[in-house]
Amino acid sequence: xxNKPSIYQSINRRRRGILLLAVAATVFACLxxxxxxxxxLTFGEILPxxxxxxxxxxxxxxIVWRIRLPMTLTCVFVGGSLGLSGLQVQTITGNPLAxxxxxxxxxxxxxxxxxxxxVGFTLFGLQWAGTAALAFLFALGVSLxxxxxxxxxxxxxxxLVLTGIVMNFFFSALKEFLQYRASAEIAxxxxxxxxxxxxxxxxxxxxxxxGILAASFLLLLGKSWQLTxxxxxEERARSLGIPVDRLRLQVFVISACLIAGAVGFIxxxxxxxxxxxxxxxxxxxxxxxxxxxxxxxxxSFLLLLSSTVAKWISTGAMMPVGILTxxxxxxxxxxxxxxxxG
Amino acid sequence: xxRLSLQDIAVRYGQKTVLDxxxxxxxxxxMAGVIxxxxxxxxxxxxxxxxxxxxxxSALLREDSGEVGTRRDIAYVPQLGAMxxxxxxxxxxxxxxxxxxxxxxxxxxxxxxxEVLEELGLSAIARQPFSTLSGGQRQLVTMAxxxxxxxxxxxxxxxxxxxxxxxxxxxxxxxxxxxxxxxAITLFVAHDLTLTSRYGDRILLxxxxxxxxxxxxxxxxxxxxxxEVYQVGVSLQATQMGFLSVIPTKPL
Numbered sequence: 001x002x003n004k005p006s007i008y009q010s011i012n013r014r015r016r017g018i019l020l021l022a023v024a025a026t027v028f029a030c031l032x033x034x035x036x037x038x039x040x041l042t043f044g045e046i047l048p049x050x051x052x053x054x055x056x057x058x059x060x061x062x063i064v065w066r067i068r069l070p071m072t073l074t075c076v077f078v079g080g081s082l083g084l085s086g087l088q089v090q091t092i093t094g095n096p097l098a099x100x101x102x103x104x105x106x107x108x109x110x111x112x113x114x115x116x117x118x119v120g121f122t123l124f125g126l127q128w129a130g131t132a133a134l135a136f137l138f139a140l141g142v143s144l145x146x147x148x149x150x151x152x153x154x155x156x157x158x159x160l161v162l163t164g165i166v167m168n169f170f171f172s173a174l175k176e177f178l179q180y181r182a183s184a185e186i187a188x189x190x191x192x193x194x195x196x197x198x199x200x201x202x203x204x205x206x207x208x209x210x211g212i213l214a215a216s217f218l219l220l221l222g223k224s225w226q227l228t229x230x231x232x233x234e235e236r237a238r239s240l241g242i243p244v245d246r247l248r249l250q251v252f253v254i255s256a257c258l259i260a261g262a263v264g265f266i267x268x269x270x271x272x273x274x275x276x277x278x279x280x281x282x283x284x285x286x287x288x289x290x291x292x293x294x295x296x297x298x299x300s301f302l303l304l305l306s307s308t309v310a311k312w313i314s315t316g317a318m319m320p321v322g323i324l325t326x327x328x329x330x331x332x333x334x335x336x337x338x339x340x341x342g
Numbered sequence: 343x344x345r346l347s348l349q350d351i352a353v354r355y356g357q358k359t360v361l362d363x364x365x366x367x368x369x370x371x372x373m374a375g376v377i378x379x380x381x382x383x384x385x386x387x388x389x390x391x392x393x394x395x396x397x398x399x400s401a402l403l404r405e406d407s408g409e410v411g412t413r414r415d416i417a418y419v420p421q422l423g424a425m426x427x428x429x430x431x432x433x434x435x436x437x438x439x440x441x442x443x444x445x446x447x448x449x450x451x452x453x454x455x456x457e458v459l460e461e462l463g464l465s466a467i468a469r470q471p472f473s474t475l476s477g478g479q480r481q482l483v484t485m486a487x488x489x490x491x492x493x494x495x496x497x498x499x500x501x502x503x504x505x506x507x508x509x510x511x512x513x514x515x516x517x518x519x520x521x522x523x524x525x526a527i528t529l530f531v532a533h534d535l536t537l538t539s540r541y542g543d544r545i546l547l548x549x550x551x552x553x554x555x556x557x558x559x560x561x562x563x564x565x566x567x568x569x570e571v572y573q574v575g576v577s578l579q580a581t582q583m584g585f586l587s588v589i590p591t592k593p594l
Contacts, residue, residue: 008432009452232437286433
């Protein structure tokens with residue numbers, strides 16, 4: 001035997017190294033995002049303001065604590081939620097093209113949010129809570145519909161792509177109908193919401209997204225081995241004693257919560273949930289004990305980068321980050337599709 | 343000695359009855375081939391025994407001392423399918439211990455995997471992604487995944503389909519060695535009747551979801567039942583190695 005067990009140790013040592021690097025890169029991206037903005041604050045000016053705490057005075061303190069920090073933290077938690085939910089949707093469907101956006105779950109959530117905005121639905125008297133709640137309900141509904149369809153017809157690439165097209169068209173049409181019937185002001189709010197803008201970030205959005213991400217992450221982490229086994233194929237997972245149907249349903253529901261938590265506040269952010277899991281898988285393989293944290297961290301990293309670039313591109317008025325992720329994500333999806341067909 | 347007793351196993355898919363009252367007894371150290379035409383329920387029988395399909399009747403695993411086996415004592419190895427997983431060979435085999443894996447893989451568990459890989463000559467490819475392996479290597483890895491849990495019953499669903507001749511023998515010899523050494527019971531589904539005759543101590547012939555015959559290869563592999571079940575003429579020859587060679591001659 002001798003040195004044999006070290007094979008596994010060395011594989012995992014490499015993975016831990018990659019994870020640490022990703023965390024370090026994300027921390028750097030956080031600082032970069034914090035330092036980017038129209039007010040021209042430098043890192044040297046921001047650091048003391050952060051150190052001072054929320055009571056930091058003056059307009060610069062307000063900029064950092066009321067605008068930049070909530071935006072950066074929302075990026076971290078929303079990006080992480082999209083990375084994690086994208087990974088799990090891909091795992092349970094066994095399809096690398098699956099993601100909240102390509103399956104139309106995000107479109108469903110957007111329609112739910114549009115209803116809330118149109119009718120002025122509130123929860124505990126809070127507009128954002130009502131919007132997030134309806135986004136959640138629709139994300140859950142679409143997830144369950146896809147789950148039911150998958151049970152009947154299997155989740156092949158063609159079924160998934162068709163499902164995504166149908167869901168996206170259907171909910172986009174419904175949302176456009178709402179916009180058409182709504183007043184100009186409401187229609188504008190819905191349109192802005194659909195772009196996926198970090199401009200709506202608040203401490204509340206960051207806190208709720210953080211709470212959902214933390215709870216979901218812990219729940220999913222407990223299923224690491226089961227989810228890893230599922231990547232070896234459904235029949236093999238069943239033969240290893242994994243309750244595949246129950247696992248899928250649980251993970252679909254958790255993913256729907258993550259997606260709703262993510263898009264319920266800042267709107268549609270496409271492709272982060274597709275790109276982050278692919279990069280994570282290429283770097284760390286399929287062991288979910290490493291893959292899950294890495295996909296989450298890379299989701300945060302990608303959204304932070306997008307946010308920083310969006311601020312650079314449009315100084316003064318921040319470009320909606322959803323537009324940027326779409327521009328980058330569409331070619332990525334195209335390459336994946338071609339590879340799948342090949 | 344462990345014994346597997348199948349009593350009136352029946353499986354329905356909607357209105358269709360696939361298996362209809364299959365009963366058979368198997369003893370430890372025995373290799374049994376399951377044969378029959380396409381769609382007769384061979385794989386279904388294995389899945390029912392593995393507890394992967396709802397069925398009526400019973401599949402009871404019991405030791406002579408009275409100890410009763412659980413589902414964990416039964417390992418089902420499905421047919422090889424396309425799989426694009428990035429799991430490494432090491433991880434695939436490690437998953438065979440999933441019932442006892444905690445958050446951290448213990449050095450003992452890692453050593454156990456290494457030992458099985460060494461036994462099967464797979465150590466050199468331990469780091470390779472499973473999806474990059476040849477069909478024969480894949481089958482060996484999935485066998486290793488099942489054998490690491492030291493099952494009392496090994497169910498192999500067409501273990502040699504899509505394998506070249508060399509790997510067919512390697513895979514079947516592996517199953518036979520394991521069965522003989524550990525006193526396990528192995529049921530394997532195969533379309534190759536000569537291979538079944540070579541490795542099966544007994545053969546279970548299914549027809550119309552029922553047991554047509556369950557006996558030694560010499561008793562089951564006779565022209566009359568084979569021609570009726572497979573609708574082909576057959577020529578049987580005893581080989582110098584002591585097993586029957588079954589050659590289909592013409593469709594009937």
